[in-house]
Amino acid sequence: MVVPLSQLNAGEQAQVVWIASEPDTARRLTDLGFAPQEPVTCVIKGPDRCMSAYQVRDSVIALRAANAAEILVKLSS
Numbered sequence: 001m002v003v004p005l006s007q008l009n010a011g012e013q014a015q016v017v018w019i020a021s022e023p024d025t026a027r028r029l030t031d032l033g034f035a036p037q038e039p040v041t042c043v044i045k046g047p048d049r050c051m052s053a054y055q056v057r058d059s060v061i062a063l064r065a066a067n068a069a070e071i072l073v074k075l076s077s
Contacts, residue, residue, distance in 0.1 A: 006068035014073035
């Protein structure tokens, strides 16, 4: 099932499918590691869910919920 990255709960893993954002934002997110086929794990959700941290490659990256909603992922089985 494909869902926005922002819907992952802490500890859930997925694989990036598509970035549905403006070209400059998509390029920045891809440079950070959110590239198609790349595995990603939600590490922590902020208390108000407006920010979350995700592990991608060898880094943990914090994203605003609006940016995370533009990254579409396939949930891991």
